[in-house]
Amino acid sequence: MDFTGQPAPNFALKSHTGEDVTLEQFKGSKNVLLIFYPLDFSPTCSMQLPEFSAMKEDFAALDTVILGINRDSAWTHKAWAREYGIEVPLLSDMLLETAKTYGVQIAERGISKRATFVVDKAGIVVLQHVETNAGDFTLHADDVLEKIKTLV
Numbered sequence: 001m002d003f004t005g006q007p008a009p010n011f012a013l014k015s016h017t018g019e020d021v022t023l024e025q026f027k028g029s030k031n032v033l034l035i036f037y038p039l040d041f042s043p044t045c046s047m048q049l050p051e052f053s054a055m056k057e058d059f060a061a062l063d064t065v066i067l068g069i070n071r072d073s074a075w076t077h078k079a080w081a082r083e084y085g086i087e088v089p090l091l092s093d094m095l096l097e098t099a100k101t102y103g104v105q106i107a108e109r110g111i112s113k114r115a116t117f118v119v120d121k122a123g124i125v126v127l128q129h130v131e132t133n134a135g136d137f138t139l140h141a142d143d144v145l146e147k148i149k150t151l152v
């Protein structure tokens with residue numbers, strides 16, 4: 001399903017820092033970059049999230065918050081963030097309900113697809129990119145940053 005131009009579905013998930021995070025809390029004040037990824041500690045994910053985290057200040061300068069989402073627990077997220085130096089909130093979608101709502105659940109594998117959504121301050125999806133294969137990583141942080149610059 002293509003959400004581009006549509007209101008982004010709200011969610012409420014626990015972050016690895018213990019905070020409850022909703023998409024709605026950013027409406028009107030921040031753009032939100034949602035990064036769905038299959039698993040913590042997997043090779044591709046361990047390149048993708050650190051890359052985005054390293055550029056979090058560049059995204060913040062464009063009023064954009066980065067949220068990583070997958071099915072791992074907050075405890076696994078915490079260990080992974082510590083080991084890889086990830087400094088963006090990692091949200092636990094253990095039942096894959098949010099992934100399913102966004103159309104990126106791979107039910108038979110119990111993971112989500114690798115997908116990127118940019119939600120503008122009005123709560124509208126302005127960019128959706130879903131990888132064909134969960135192991136692919138073709139939309140890099142620089143590319144997303146350039147797309148967000150067209151919003152501001």
